[in-house]
Amino acid sequence: MKNIGIGLIGFGTIGAGVAKILLENKQTISDRLGAELELKKIADLDITTDRGVTIPDGILTTAVDEVIGNPEIDIVIELIGGYEPARTFVERALQSRQSVVTANKALLAKFGNELFATAKENGVDLYYEASVAGGIPIIKTMREALTGNQINSVCGILNGTCNYILTKMGDEGADFAETLKTAQELGYAEADPTFDVEGIDTAHKLAILTSLAFATEIDFEKIHVEGISDIKPVDFAFAKEFGYKIKLLAIAKNEGGRIEVRVHPTMIPKEHMLAKIDDVFNAVFVNADALGPSLYYGQGAGMMATASAVVGDLVDIARNINNNNLRRIPDLSFQKSRIKPGNYRPMSEISSQYYIRFSAHDKTSVLSRIAGILGNHKISIASVIQQGGGKGDTAAVPIVMQTHKAREKNLRSALSEIDQLDIIAAPTAVIRMESDL
Ligand code: HSE
Numbered sequence: 001m002k003n004i005g006i007g008l009i010g011f012g013t014i015g016a017g018v019a020k021i022l023l024e025n026k027q028t029i030s031d032r033l034g035a036e037l038e039l040k041k042i043a044d045l046d047i048t049t050d051r052g053v054t055i056p057d058g059i060l061t062t063a064v065d066e067v068i069g070n071p072e073i074d075i076v077i078e079l080i081g082g083y084e085p086a087r088t089f090v091e092r093a094l095q096s097r098q099s100v101v102t103a104n105k106a107l108l109a110k111f112g113n114e115l116f117a118t119a120k121e122n123g124v125d126l127y128y129e130a131s132v133a134g135g136i137p138i139i140k141t142m143r144e145a146l147t148g149n150q151i152n153s154v155c156g157i158l159n160g161t162c163n164y165i166l167t168k169m170g171d172e173g174a175d176f177a178e179t180l181k182t183a184q185e186l187g188y189a190e191a192d193p194t195f196d197v198e199g200i201d202t203a204h205k206l207a208i209l210t211s212l213a214f215a216t217e218i219d220f221e222k223i224h225v226e227g228i229s230d231i232k233p234v235d236f237a238f239a240k241e242f243g244y245k246i247k248l249l250a251i252a253k254n255e256g257g258r259i260e261v262r263v264h265p266t267m268i269p270k271e272h273m274l275a276k277i278d279d280v281f282n283a284v285f286v287n288a289d290a291l292g293p294s295l296y297y298g299q300g301a302g303m304m305a306t307a308s309a310v311v312g313d314l315v316d317i318a319r320n321i322n323n324n325n326l327r328r329i330p331d332l333s334f335q336k337s338r339i340k341p342g343n344y345r346p347m348s349e350i351s352s353q354y355y356i357r358f359s360a361h362d363k364t365s366v367l368s369r370i371a372g373i374l375g376n377h378k379i380s381i382a383s384v385i386q387q388g389g390g391k392g393d394t395a396a397v398p399i400v401m402q403t404h405k406a407r408e409k410n411l412r413s414a415l416s417e418i419d420q421l422d423i424i425a426a427p428t429a430v431i432r433m434e435s436d437l
Contacts, residue, residue, distance in 0.1 A: 002035040004318040007067035007098075009089055010079035011044035011060070014103060014130070016051035017307030018077060023053065025311075033315050035322055043067045064089060069096040075317050077310060078102040087111050094118045094126065099326065101313040103130035103306055106195075109204035109220040112211075116331040125326050127313035132205040133158055133282040135305030136298040137312065142212040142286070143333045149288035151213040153253035155437050158205040160280035160301040161188045161196040162228050162248040166265075167278040170236040170246060176229060188280055188301060198227035199248060199263040206250035209284070210261050214254055215334040216342035224347040226264035235357065235431060238400045239267050241385060242355070244433060245275040251434070253287075258345040267355050267433040274437065285437060348409035353382070353433040356411075358399040358418070359426035366423045367399065377414035380404040396425035402433065 006022065008015055022029070022039050030036050039059060047060040061067075067076055068089060076093040078100060080086050086107050093100050095118065102108070108115070108131055119126035129139045133156065142151075157163050164186075165179045180197060183189050188196075195201045207220040228248050239246050244267035252261050268275045273295050277283040282300025287293050299305035320326045332339060360366045371381060385400045403411075415428050 002322065003038045004035055004075065004321055005040045005070075005073040006037050006075050006077065006314060007040055007070060007073035008042045008077045008079065009044070009064055009067055010077075010081070011042050011047065011051060012079065013303045014306045014310065015042065015044070015077075015079045016053050017303040018079070018310050019051075019055060020053045021304070021307050021311045029311070029315060033318055033322070035318055037314055037318060040072050041067045041070065068092045068098070073098060074321055075099045075101060075314055077314070078104060079310070080104075081106070083107060083110060087115070090115055090126070091118055094122050094124055097122050097124055099125040099127070099317045099321075101127045101130075101310055101317065103128070103310060105131040105201070105204040105208065109207040109218060112208065112218040116336075119331060120327070120336060123326060125317045125320060126331060127317055128208070129313045130306045130309035132208050133284055133296070133298070134160075134300040134302065135308045136282060136284065136296050136300065137309065138209070138284045138296050139212070140312070140316075141296060142209070143329055146286065146288055146291065147333065149290045151254070152287040152289065153251070153437070154209045154213045154284060154286050155252070155274065156206070156209070156250045156284040157247055157274060157277050157282055158250050158284070158300065159196055159199075159202045159248060160282060160299075161190070161193065162199075162202070163277065163282070164188055164280045165197070166228060166231070166246055166248060169231070169233060170239075173233045173236070175233060176231065197229050199225045202248060202250045203263045206252055206261060206263055209250070210252040210259065210342070211339070212333045213252055214259055214342060215332075215338050215340065216259065217339055218332070219342060222261055222342060222344045224262040224264070228265050230429065231265055231431070232429070234398060235355075235429065238355065238357065238385065238398075239431075242267070242383070242402055243270055244268060244355075245270050246431065247274060247277070249274070249434070251437075255345070257343060259342050260345050260350055261342075262347065262350070265431050267431050268437065269435055272437065287437075348412070350408045351405050352408065353405050353435065354403045354411055355431040355433055356401045356403065356415075357429040358401075358424060359396045359428070360399050361423050361425055362397050363423055369421060369423065370399065370418055373417050374401075374403075374414050377410040379406045379410055379414055
């Protein structure tokens with residue numbers, strides 16, 4: 001039986017998971033592949049820490065050059081994360097005509113266009129299933145299963161840490177900082193949790209999905225990104241009163257040829273399938289013209305779930321090698337000649353319904369002054385909740401409004417006027433509401 005040589009760079013949690021699958025499921029994999037995936041080398045600066053998996057002698061090395069350019073290694077797995085040295089290692093492996101599997105969404109969001117060009121020039125594959133939504137096979141679905149469809153929109157919950165925090169805050173009324181601390185203790189958050197909670201990790205993943213959906217170059221910079229760190233427990237209570245849940249959503253939609261790409265906390269009706277995705281789970285909701293809506297749900301992070309996606313890619317590339325058919329599937333689903341810069345709609349031009357929470361001093365005519373300014377900016381109010389009061393003129397009370405659909409730029413102009421008023425005690429909080437995903 002033919003052997004396909006595998007080299008792994010980065011022996012952390014996911015790397016150990018990949019080694020475990022390759023060693024423990026060797027038979028299942030070769031029964032499916034008709035060849036052996038042989039783990040030849042694992043390179044890491046730390047090869048002494050016990051990773052909970054027994055690696056045969058002679059495989060662990062601290063020298064990355066025993067993997068890159070090694071003629072016995074057909075496929076290199078990059079699992080070190082971050083931009084450098086991951087970018088250099090991936091470039092060098094591709095230039096050595098080794099195919100690459102990566103889980104590195106940050107790398108692809110920033111340097112994907114050039115790395116895919118290098119893969120093409122060298123006639124090898126660069127696969128990346130584990131980079132988006134961990135173990136959920138969404139890349140394969142979009143690159144292969146949905147190729148007969150035009151995609152209208154892709155929306156997702158793509159960060160387990162944020163979803164865990166939002167679920168706990170919603171269920172238990174917990175505060176953001178304390179819930180983040182628990183998420184870190186449970187090992188969900190990235191080394192720098194800013195990437196998780198400020199929406200950057202989600203936006204990296206959305207950059208990749210947008211390209212697959214709309215034949216655009218990967219363009220992380222075009223994504224409007226807001227995180228979850230400003231959401232207060234009171235917002236969950238009001239969301240519940242309106243019949244909504246709060247999720248950090250990644251949204252890419254094509255409306256009349258213009259693409260909206262945004263990541264922000266979003267209120268979605270509690271009946272929507274995405275509203276039911278809780279804890280660390282991820283989900284991607286795709287609206288396609290032939291298939292209609294479909295939902296892909298599962299574990300978006302974690303050792304074995306992410307390793308499952310990496311090994312799936314290894315088997316796919318090994319099948320291509322076995323059939324002398326590398327480059328069988330275009331990197332980003334579309335032929336490279338068809339991939340263009342995107343025609344994006346600026347954030348100021350999007351329309352949405354809005355949840356607005358004013359912190360106002362409890363004085364007479366507060367409501368009429370706020371409503372007047374909103375009206376002047378063509379923002380129509382759908383419902384209002386005013387709580388508290390009765391504590392005298394100086395106490396700040398929340399006044400919460402749900403608007404009808406309005407233009408983002410009108411809302412921003414109205415709020416900058418309202419926040420100047422002497423009746424407003426703190427900056428106004430806004431969460432977009434999406435009912436027609
Ligand atoms: N920190 C990420 C998450 C891991 O919480 O989803 C997977 O990218």
